[in-house]
Amino acid sequence: MGYFSCNAESAIATCDPHNWDLSKNRRKPKTQKYKTNNNNNHNNNRKIREFYYNELVAATNGFSAEFFLGKGSHGSVYKAVLDDGKLIAAVKKTKLHNSSTTTNRRFQNQQSSNCTNCNNCTSPAENEIEILSRVHHPRLVNLLGFSSDSLNDNKLIVVEYMPNGSLYEILHSSSTSRPPGWTRRVRFAVQIAKAVQVLHSANPPVIHRDIKSSNVLIDEKGNARLGDFGLALRGHVEDVRVKCTPPAGTLGYLDPNYLAPSDLSSKSDVFSFGILLLEIISGRHAIDVNYSPPSVVDWAVPLIKRGDFAGICDVRVGSPPNPVVIKNMAVLAARCVRSTAEKRPAMSEVVECLKLVAKKAHAPPIWNNLKRRVGRVEESRPLMKWEAYDRSEEVDNVNVNANTKLGSRRNRKVSSVSSAEYGNEGIYEGILLRRRNVTKSVHMPSLQWTQYAGVLDPIFTTNETIGDRMVRSRSVGHFSEIKVGSDSNVGATRSLLARRKPGVAVKMPTVRLSKSRSMGVLHSPRLVHYNNKGYVVEFEGKSNSTTGFDTSKMVISLDEKSEKEMLERPLVSI
Numbered sequence: 243m244g245y246f247s248c249n250a251e252s253a254i255a256t257c258d259p260h261n262w263d264l265s266k267n268r269r270k271p272k273t274q275k276y277k278t279n280n281n282n283n284h285n286n287n288r289k290i291r292e293f294y295y296n297e298l299v300a301a302t303n304g305f306s307a308e309f310f311l312g313k314g315s316h317g318s319v320y321k322a323v324l325d326d327g328k329l330i331a332a333v334k335k336t337k338l339h340n341s342s343t344t345t346n347r348r349f350q351n352q353q354s355s356n357c358t359n360c361n362n363c364t365s366p367a368e369n370e371i372e373i374l375s376r377v378h379h380p381r382l383v384n385l386l387g388f389s390s391d392s393l394n395d396n397k398l399i400v401v402e403y404m405p406n407g408s409l410y411e412i413l414h415s416s417s418t419s420r421p422p423g424w425t426r427r428v429r430f431a432v433q434i435a436k437a438v439q440v441l442h443s444a445n446p447p448v449i450h451r452d453i454k455s456s457n458v459l460i461d462e463k464g465n466a467r468l469g470d471f472g473l474a475l476r477g478h479v480e481d482v483r484v485k486c487t488p489p490a491g492t493l494g495y496l497d498p499n500y501l502a503p504s505d506l507s508s509k510s511d512v513f514s515f516g517i518l519l520l521e522i523i524s525g526r527h528a529i530d531v532n533y534s535p536p537s538v539v540d541w542a543v544p545l546i547k548r549g550d551f552a553g554i555c556d557v558r559v560g561s562p563p564n565p566v567v568i569k570n571m572a573v574l575a576a577r578c579v580r581s582t583a584e585k586r587p588a589m590s591e592v593v594e595c596l597k598l599v600a601k602k603a604h605a606p607p608i609w610n611n612l613k614r615r616v617g618r619v620e621e622s623r624p625l626m627k628w629e630a631y632d633r634s635e636e637v638d639n640v641n642v643n644a645n646t647k648l649g650s651r652r653n654r655k656v657s658s659v660s661s662a663e664y665g666n667e668g669i670y671e672g673i674l675l676r677r678r679n680v681t682k683s684v685h686m687p688s689l690q691w692t693q694y695a696g697v698l699d700p701i702f703t704t705n706e707t708i709g710d711r712m713v714r715s716r717s718v719g720h721f722s723e724i725k726v727g728s729d730s731n732v733g734a735t736r737s738l739l740a741r742r743k744p745g746v747a748v749k750m751p752t753v754r755l756s757k758s759r760s761m762g763v764l765h766s767p768r769l770v771h772y773n774n775k776g777y778v779v780e781f782e783g784k785s786n787s788t789t790g791f792d793t794s795k796m797v798i799s800l801d802e803k804s805e806k807e808m809l810e811r812p813l814v815s816i
């Protein structure tokens with residue numbers, strides 16, 4: 243199956259009133275100003291250059307292998323060095339009238355098309371130029387110019403150069419150093435969603451029709467950009483052009499409801515985005531015969547429906563530290579790939595939802611310290627999961643590589659987040675500490691984060707037992723170190739701080755764990771006192787029979803600064 247190709251300019255002039263001036267502009271001098279009519283467009287009077295063909299031949303060293311970036315369905319892409327090295331661009335070299343380069347990865351349902359009488363199709367290259375000359379946004383791979391070689395029937399599209407490969411490579415290539423962590427994954431998802439939203443909110447809207455990881459390129463700042471507009475359609479659903487264009491897309495990402503031109507809507511892009519989101523979450527290909535079922539939708543959606551969010555996480559990175567992240571992303575992806583197009587969310591809703599997820603995808607500073615101190619954590623196992631935190635700083639790969647250096651993240655703003663999102667369970671589970679080469683699991687009361695004088699503070703907030711004996715919104719210090727004890731000294735480590743002068747014992751509240759989740763009852767620390775090692779928190783209690791984790795004694799050592807901060811602040815009411 244191939245693309246329909248016909249005279250693009252006549253098609254544009256005949257069928258698409260929005261494009262009439264593009265054909266006129268082509269006859270004008272080399273540099274054109276294209277006025278964009280998209281509210282979201284940046285840089286409204288951009289210059290689209292018409293390059294000399296020879297200029298681009300020289301810029302790509304004669305389209306040499308050295309400058310070759312990759313091959314797609316409609317041609318090859320080369321790096322181009324222009325303007326004496328001041329402009330680095332990517333040049334897509336395509337045939338104007340070419341259907342033979344279309345690979346079977348892309349799908350076009352000509353059977354269902356009534357296009358044969360319409361004569362309004364453009365080649366993918368023409369189409370890309372036409373659409374990209376109208377939309378411009380930092381989240382898109384934008385058009386810089388074009389060139390034609392009518393002698394050889396070549397069309398060259400000059401777009402912004404993306405030096406960091408594609409999202410496909412990042413997610414699936416085994417040669418890349420490490421798989422992206424959750425912060426990056428979520429950021430990519432937000433950026434791609436934003437790109438699609440920009441297209442859908444243009445006037446007239448643009449439907450991309452080929453959203454997939456290989457069409458998401460990574461720019462010099464590591465941001466995701468949506469590219470490849472060869473199949474995109476610009477216009478309202480009722481426009482002749484849209485009505486006459488046969489369904490197209492890439493197998494695995496294609497909306498199953500999109501069988502005839504009249505089926506097209508922005509919700510087809512939402513479906514493809516949902517597949518991409520599942521790919522980002524799971525690291526799985528959209529279709530992978532090594533899995534059963536091979537379709538990422540058929541595999542992931544039943545797991546999501548069962549609430550098994552960890553089951554769809556990329557095994558190379560495990561679950562994100564905050565379970566809300568995976569839960570919200572997974573549920574959103576499942577909504578995007580719903581079979582009824584009308585029930586899928588609009589891209590604006592997707593963007594808003596992902597922005598909220600992004601806020602939660604950041605790890606709190608305590609865990610960076612903890613990770614650093616505790617030492618090596620089993621790769622691909624989550625260091626910890628917990629239910630109530632939020633912060634505005636970005637930390638990547640929190641649970642992947644314990645050797646990754648992450649700076650102390652104190653003095654960052656955080657908002658106080660209750661565990662309301664999870665109901666009143668008041669428990670977080672799964673802090674995994676490595677002790678004597680055994681990964682132990684300990685259950686702890688939920689922590690509430692609050693901001694106090696710019697310092698992050700964990701406070702135990704087990705509602706049922708702490709009651710009014712603890713002032714929850716007060717700061718009680720900052721963790722700088724949690725030691726996992728050895729046999730010879732203190733036992734296991736738990737985390738609780740109190741502000742008190744050295745040597746003065748403080749009575750602490752009773753803290754109980756919910757029986758339904760925990761593996762026993764943890765009594766509160768009886769005493770907190772200071773010795774030359776730091777604040778020692780002693781607990782009444784026994785070693786947990788299930789975990790073998792001795793919770794009877796803990797020591798919390800503070801570095802000088804944290805200690806000073808702690809002593810300078812008022813005592814917590816207990």
Ligand SMILES: Nc1ncnc2c1ncn2[C@@H]1O[C@H](COP(=O)(O)OP(=O)(O)OP(=O)(O)O)[C@@H](O)[C@H]1O
Pocket residue numbers: 311312313314315316317318319332334347348383401402403404405407408452456457459469470
């Ligand atoms: N602007 C760019 N900057 C850097 N590399 C690019 C750019 N555009 C495309 N490439 C690279 O060139 C290759 C071919 O891209 P192209 O968009 O033509 O095809 P594709 O998206 O891989 O496949 P298909 O055409 O089937 O969608 C890709 O591997 C991509 O990484």
